Amino acid sequence: MELLLQTLTTLLLLYSLYLIWKFYSYKLSTKCYLIDYVCFKPSSDRQITTLTSGAIIDRNKSLGLPEYKFLLKMIIRSGIGEETYSPRNIIEGREESPTFDDAMLEMDEFFNASVDDLFAKTKIAPSDVDVLVVNISAFSPTPSLTSRIVRRHKMRDDIKTYNISGMGCSASLIAVDLVKNIFKSRKKTIAMVVSSESMVPNWYCGTDQSMMLSNVLFRSGGSVMLLTNDPAMQNKAKMTLRCLVRTNIGSQDDSYNCVMQKEDDAGIVGFYLGKGLPKAAVRAFTENLKHLAPKILPYRELITYIYRLARYRANKLKGIKNFVKPKLNFKSGVDHFCLHAGGAAVIDAVATGLGLSKYDTEPARMTLHRWGNTSASSLWYVLGYMEAKRRINKGDTVFMISFGAGFECNSVLWEANKDLTDCDVWEDCINKYPIQDVVNPYIEKYGWVNDESEETISDSLEAFKKNVGVIS
Amino acid sequence: MATEPSPQFLNSIRLKYVKLGYQYLVNHILTFLLIPIIITILVELARVGPEEIISLFRFLNELDLIYVISSMLLVIISATFYLMCKPRPVFLVDYACFRPLPNFRVPFSTFVEHSRLVPQFDEKTVRFQIRILERSGLGEETCVPPANHYIPPTCSMATARDEAELVIFSAIDELLNKTGMKPKNIDMLIVNCSLFSPTPSLSTMVINKYKLRSNVINFNLSGMGCSAGLISIDLARNLLQAHGNSYALVVSTEIITPNYYLGKERAMILPNCLFRMGAAAILLSNCRREGSRAKYRLSHVVRTHKGADDAAYNCVFQEQDSEGNVGIKLSKDLMAIAGEALKSNITTMGPLVLPSCEQLLFLFSLIARKVFKSKRKPYIPDFKSAFEHFCIHAGGRAVIDELQNNLQLSDEHVEASRMTLHRFGNTSSSSLWYELNYIEAKGRMKKGNRVWMIGFGSGFKCNSAVWKCLRTVKTPVDGPWSSSIHRYPVEIPDVVKLL
Numbered sequence: 001m002e003l004l005l006q007t008l009t010t011l012l013l014l015y016s017l018y019l020i021w022k023f024y025s026y027k028l029s030t031k032c033y034l035i036d037y038v039c040f041k042p043s044s045d046r047q048i049t050t051l052t053s054g055a056i057i058d059r060n061k062s063l064g065l066p067e068y069k070f071l072l073k074m075i076i077r078s079g080i081g082e083e084t085y086s087p088r089n090i091i092e093g094r095e096e097s098p099t100f101d102d103a104m105l106e107m108d109e110f111f112n113a114s115v116d117d118l119f120a121k122t123k124i125a126p127s128d129v130d131v132l133v134v135n136i137s138a139f140s141p142t143p144s145l146t147s148r149i150v151r152r153h154k155m156r157d158d159i160k161t162y163n164i165s166g167m168g169c170s171a172s173l174i175a176v177d178l179v180k181n182i183f184k185s186r187k188k189t190i191a192m193v194v195s196s197e198s199m200v201p202n203w204y205c206g207t208d209q210s211m212m213l214s215n216v217l218f219r220s221g222g223s224v225m226l227l228t229n230d231p232a233m234q235n236k237a238k239m240t241l242r243c244l245v246r247t248n249i250g251s252q253d254d255s256y257n258c259v260m261q262k263e264d265d266a267g268i269v270g271f272y273l274g275k276g277l278p279k280a281a282v283r284a285f286t287e288n289l290k291h292l293a294p295k296i297l298p299y300r301e302l303i304t305y306i307y308r309l310a311r312y313r314a315n316k317l318k319g320i321k322n323f324v325k326p327k328l329n330f331k332s333g334v335d336h337f338c339l340h341a342g343g344a345a346v347i348d349a350v351a352t353g354l355g356l357s358k359y360d361t362e363p364a365r366m367t368l369h370r371w372g373n374t375s376a377s378s379l380w381y382v383l384g385y386m387e388a389k390r391r392i393n394k395g396d397t398v399f400m401i402s403f404g405a406g407f408e409c410n411s412v413l414w415e416a417n418k419d420l421t422d423c424d425v426w427e428d429c430i431n432k433y434p435i436q437d438v439v440n441p442y443i444e445k446y447g448w449v450n451d452e453s454e455e456t457i458s459d460s461l462e463a464f465k466k467n468v469g470v471i472s
Numbered sequence: 473m474a475t476e477p478s479p480q481f482l483n484s485i486r487l488k489y490v491k492l493g494y495q496y497l498v499n500h501i502l503t504f505l506l507i508p509i510i511i512t513i514l515v516e517l518a519r520v521g522p523e524e525i526i527s528l529f530r531f532l533n534e535l536d537l538i539y540v541i542s543s544m545l546l547v548i549i550s551a552t553f554y555l556m557c558k559p560r561p562v563f564l565v566d567y568a569c570f571r572p573l574p575n576f577r578v579p580f581s582t583f584v585e586h587s588r589l590v591p592q593f594d595e596k597t598v599r600f601q602i603r604i605l606e607r608s609g610l611g612e613e614t615c616v617p618p619a620n621h622y623i624p625p626t627c628s629m630a631t632a633r634d635e636a637e638l639v640i641f642s643a644i645d646e647l648l649n650k651t652g653m654k655p656k657n658i659d660m661l662i663v664n665c666s667l668f669s670p671t672p673s674l675s676t677m678v679i680n681k682y683k684l685r686s687n688v689i690n691f692n693l694s695g696m697g698c699s700a701g702l703i704s705i706d707l708a709r710n711l712l713q714a715h716g717n718s719y720a721l722v723v724s725t726e727i728i729t730p731n732y733y734l735g736k737e738r739a740m741i742l743p744n745c746l747f748r749m750g751a752a753a754i755l756l757s758n759c760r761r762e763g764s765r766a767k768y769r770l771s772h773v774v775r776t777h778k779g780a781d782d783a784a785y786n787c788v789f790q791e792q793d794s795e796g797n798v799g800i801k802l803s804k805d806l807m808a809i810a811g812e813a814l815k816s817n818i819t820t821m822g823p824l825v826l827p828s829c830e831q832l833l834f835l836f837s838l839i840a841r842k843v844f845k846s847k848r849k850p851y852i853p854d855f856k857s858a859f860e861h862f863c864i865h866a867g868g869r870a871v872i873d874e875l876q877n878n879l880q881l882s883d884e885h886v887e888a889s890r891m892t893l894h895r896f897g898n899t900s901s902s903s904l905w906y907e908l909n910y911i912e913a914k915g916r917m918k919k920g921n922r923v924w925m926i927g928f929g930s931g932f933k934c935n936s937a938v939w940k941c942l943r944t945v946k947t948p949v950d951g952p953w954s955s956s957i958h959r960y961p962v963e964i965p966d967v968v969k970l971l
């Protein structure tokens with residue numbers, strides 16, 4: 001009897017230990033590791049400069065002087081440098097009549113280079129990939145681009161593919177969110193995320209100023225990432241995902257309408273960027289930080305902030321005015337900041353909101369200078385800069401934030417598993433950076449864009465066109 | 473007429489069954505180990521007389537309270553951990569389909585007349601379109617969006633958005649009414665529309681219209697073809713298993729306004745004749761309390777992607793013709809590829825759903841052929857024993873015929889698909905939901921029935937989902953079939969003479 005009882009108890013104990021182990025392994029498999037990533041470097045015959053951009057603008061015969069002036073001003077003030085890349089058909093002068101094949105070529109050049117690179121780098125075979133997510137916002141053919149990649153690499157027939165489209169510049173983090181959710185219900189899964197933007201079919205040929213910005217600001221680029229939830233690959237992986245917060249304030253009409261793909265008055269399709277965009281961005285940003293701050297900041301910072309806020313409010317009620325509204329110090333929980341290189345204004349706005357220094361915004365500003373606004377994949381170029389500069393050490397936290405149409409603000413916190421030292425696409429130019437002054441070299445020569453006088457403008461414009469080689 | 477299955481197909485099935493047996497053994501090894509112990513205990517108890525059992529009880533009473541409590545606690549904690557690890561059930565609370573109004577109808581006469589009046593079509597193209605329509609299996613009540621009623625069709629971003637708003641909002645409004653669901657309680661949103669993906673996405677359009685919360689998890693899938701509806705369901709299932717007590721809204725549609733082909737390529741004209749307006753909105757949940765009012769529970773989703781094969785990848789392909797018109801080209805070996813994709817899919821699905829009797833029969837037939845070298849034909853599992861209802865994507869008459877042949881289904885099994893094709897046309901990813909509604913409207917859906925939904929899409933993908941009915945659906949059913957169910961089923965002739 002005694003023996004039986006003891007045997008039963010031992011068995012029960014073993015079984016409960018087994019269940020606890022199962023629960024622990026379930027928790028472990030929900031972690032998301034970034035194995036590695038690569039960014040796309042287009043071939044050098046696709047580079048464009050301010051001069052060649054000017055030539056491209058001039059090809060649009062329907063543009064008048066005010067539009068020309070506006071566009072040139074935008075290019076010069078953008079913070080974009082002279083080594084960015086553009087699709088082939090735009091450089092070859094066929095931007096107004098893009099064909100389906102041009103759009104596919106743009107995608108193929110990226111897939112063939114970067115996806116192959118990543119497989120070679122990580123030594124993971126295409127048949128090991130269980131989940132494939134592609135996010136290319138403005139081009140979604142049938143069959144989807146995910147199928148194109150599956151076909152090229154002969155991936156397995158039980159692969160789970162997802163083609164995300166229309167979700168704007170923050171779609172890269174949306175794809176990571178999708179993968180993170182899938183990891184919670186599947187063990188030992190390897191996922192590939194392919195992130196880029198299509199420019200070929202989206203060139204705007206009209207004259208509406210609010211739709212022309214997308215032509216001048218966006219550049220070619222892309223990135224491919226491999227993620228896994230297999231604990232065995234933890235040592236091989238570069239970073240671990242700590243938390244991800246998505247915010248979509250599309251329920252507010254003015255936020256929803258500030259970025260819209262639509263026809264202008266003449267019926268030409270383009271991306272309308274409204275004046276309410278900065279305000280919508282700030283609202284989305286604040287909303288996102290509200291949910292993010294408790295998850296990433298240490299308790300001490302949160303408690304101090306709550307105390308200071310309470311004191312500030314109490315003082316306000318009393319009527320004492322010389323207290324400054326307390327701000328959260330994000331640097332207490334985050335070591336490095338990967339800001340979406342959407343434009344100089346975006347970077348500055350986010351830096352002010354988070355209380356960042358010039359050192360913190362340097363990766364984003366330099367990425368904008370070297371690569372331009374590559375839409376969803378820009379965060380990975382920024383991360384690449386930090387790695388190339390040997391900034392990220394083991395245990396450091398990296399914060400990524402991006403904005404997108406809708407209006408969406410998505411943010412991720414990663415933790416580095418080891419010292420990151422990979423130069424990737426920055427290898428040949430990292431020593432030139434940081435550039436202290438990202439001012440466009442032509443700003444003095446073509447300062448006439450800011451000139452109000454009509455006579456001087458037409459003369460300077462003639463000279464500019466001669467220089468660019470548009471007229472003899 | 474059953475076709476002889478290929479040796480490759482049989483090999484893959486064989487391997488799957490061996491794996492299955494092995495999986496069963498390993499998954500339940502503890503149970504297998506416990507069985508001899510339980511038997512020993514029972515034998516011991518049987519040997520021991522009643523007095524010993526009473527003395528055992530007295531012995532247990534004398535045990536320390538702490539000993540008893542700690543063991544009970546251990547059991548409770550382990551049970552909690554176990555329950556937490558179990559995947560949560562996914563319930564289909566309800567669904568609603570877009571009900572097109574009669575003024576969007578395009579009867580045969582309208583189709584013929586419009587084709588003749590569109591300046592881009594020459595006489596040969598018009599004749600070809602009419603020939604397709606004659607043999608298509610479509611009826612006179614299928615609907616196209618307002619923009620396509622214009623001559624020539626006025627396809628623009630604005631009209632495409634109008635169609636999207638019309639079909640999607642109408643379906644979601646009906647769903648929210650039916651379920652009494654408040655938009656702010658929706659936690660996840662997935663929208664799939666293959667051929668139209670504007671910025672901001674259609675999912676954001678839904679968030680804007682219904683004022684969903686700012687932390688709703690939303691995804692917009694595009695370009696994934698007619699099987700994208702089941703891909704969205706699979707994604708929703710993954711999301712629901714990752715979060716507790718949530719509601720997911722899945723919207724499946726196809727916006728056909730921007731995709732009217734205005735060229736002369738024959739292979740690209742087909743979609744004009746078959747695709748029609750439609751949308752479906754589905755509410756899924758993993759809340760246990762929904763189990764009492766939910767209609768269905770999701771059992772399995774199996775996805776198969778044949779993109780690695782070049783022919784499969786190219787069989788449904790969007791491209792520009794020589795004149796610059798964009799259209800979708802359908803290749804001639806579409807049916808053969810669909811058959812192949814289906815075979816791959818059911819190889820994975822079979823072991824999951826076939827009853828033990830079918831699996832045993834197959835095992836016996838395998839043993840007989842391998843061990844006893846019997847010359848009998850290999851046994852093809854009968855899927856009719858696993859499912860009561862079949863919803864086959866109403867992609868076209870040929871697709872339904874091919875599947876009926878492959879799976880050896882009767883006419884009644886494919887009736888829902890044929891009648892949906894007749895009444896609504898090919899509404900792409902939402903067609904499965906119109907078919908499900910047909911079965912319900914006919915009063916055939918009883919508690920415990922299992923439904924197999926099969927969708928095909930570009931890529932080439934074959935996706936299938938298995939639902940189990942949780943409560944008998946009573947007629948009359950309020951849905952897209954309300955006004956026409958009494959007229960169905962109809963006899964669909966092979967060719968309807970239009971010229």
